[in-house]
């Protein structure tokens with residue numbers, strides 16, 4: 517497929533001038549409304565009502581477990597993590613997770629099958645293989661996990677923390693998807709960000725995962741880090757393509773040193789400038805498409821046969837707190853410090869501070885810190901934004917039927933705003949459809965922002981979002 521340009525494939529196309537003009541900061545819409553709208557007025561009473569609604573609906577479950585620990589800090593990191601070399605912290609944390617599950621299992625109808633399971637972090641592979649077994653045993657005790665490998669059971673692994681033996685252990689525990697943090701293989705970049713994993717280490721794990729029958733291997737890369745240039749990044753990308761991951765995320769480095777103090781340890785003068793970053797993402801996108809990957813949207817690529825690409829083709833793709841998902845009909849129950857749940861028509865987040873989380877569990881309380889009950893306008897806009905972000909097109913009639921509205925009346929101001937984007941060639945507006953063009957796909961966040969009624973209001977007004985590209 518060498519030489520086929522992005523434009524020809526019609527998946528995403530580059531217009532440098534438009535990207536420069538529209539590249540404002542914006543939410544990533546892993547939820548709508550976004551997390552800054554969650555408020556502390558949401559507590560256990562609201563949570564109990566949401567769970568009762570969810571039990572009545574009886575949707576399958578998705579479970580998320582947050583393991584916050586990492587053995588050393590990567591300076592760029594914007595995740596919710598606790599850096600500690602003291603591995604003894606894991607045991608008490610897993611015990612609390614067990615107690616948190618027991619509290620939720622008292623409320624949730626746990627006969628519902630668990631179609632999706634995700635361990636994220638921090639670094640889930642921080643805990644030992646025995647501790648992984650303990651955690652999975654306790655999940656199985658509380659919930660109805662599938663035993664036939666038909667669920668989508670994923671774990672984030674740090675290659676530097678993972679052995680070939682651990683890969684076998686993860687498969688034995690029921691995981692069938694791996695997500696690996698690669699970030700960059702260049703030694704100068706790795707030294708600048710204090711994170712080290714070689715292509716050989718990653719290759720050994722990929723080989724082991726394939727031998728163990730993992731269904732899908734995903735890798736994370738970041739562009740915008742110190743010492744990076746297109747020249748250096750291309751070598752990483754080539755090494756990654758040789759490993760042939762089923763999915764690839766190319767994250768734009770989110771530089772927010774006021775929020776994440778370790779980012780100050782990197783020299784901003786060594787980070788690639790806006791133009792170089794645009795070259796990196798532009799040429800990487802071209803290269804990935806030429807290698808046969810599909811642009812899923814918002815930093816994500818997948819092989820055409822991967823479940824994510826199939827779900828997109830079949831109109832089943834959804835978006836949740838882990839990014840794109842193929843089991844969007846699930847209610848998401850999340851456990852651990854800072855974890856976010858989406859149950860019934862609500863979102864809620866656990867305490868972000870480990871001491872607060874521990875105190876809540878130790879006194880027998882669900883560790884909810886804040887949340888939101890979605891109103892009918894939120895639910896409608898969430899459906900519109902999810903449709904656009906997952907499928908780059910929106911058919912009004914199912915939305916009109918479900919929400920009992922006339923789309924063009926309800927969203928008249930938004931359609932008027934979209935007209936200037938239509939003039940710029942980002943969208944095509946038809947009487948009953950919105951289509952996002954190849955040019956608009958890279959700016960999908962900006963298009964979704966038109967339908968965001970909360971933007972610039974309340975807590976979100978103070979929130980700093982990362983740049984779109």
Ligand SMILES: C[S@@+](CC[C@H](N)C(=O)[O-])C[C@H]1O[C@@H](n2cnc3c(N)ncnc32)[C@H](O)[C@@H]1O
Pocket residue numbers: 586592593594595636637638639640672673674675696697698699736737738767768769770771
């Ligand atoms: C929880 S980590 C993945 C698991 C494991 N901790 C690791 O690093 O391999 C999630 C991913 O978020 C991405 N990430 C972290 N900080 C970021 C930042 N400041 N900007 C963009 N992406 C970031 C990285 O690609 C990372 O792999």
Ligand code: SF4
Pocket residue numbers: 585586588589590593594595597637638639674697711
């Ligand atoms: S990138 Fe991963 S390993 Fe590094 S500090 Fe963040 S969560 Fe931990």
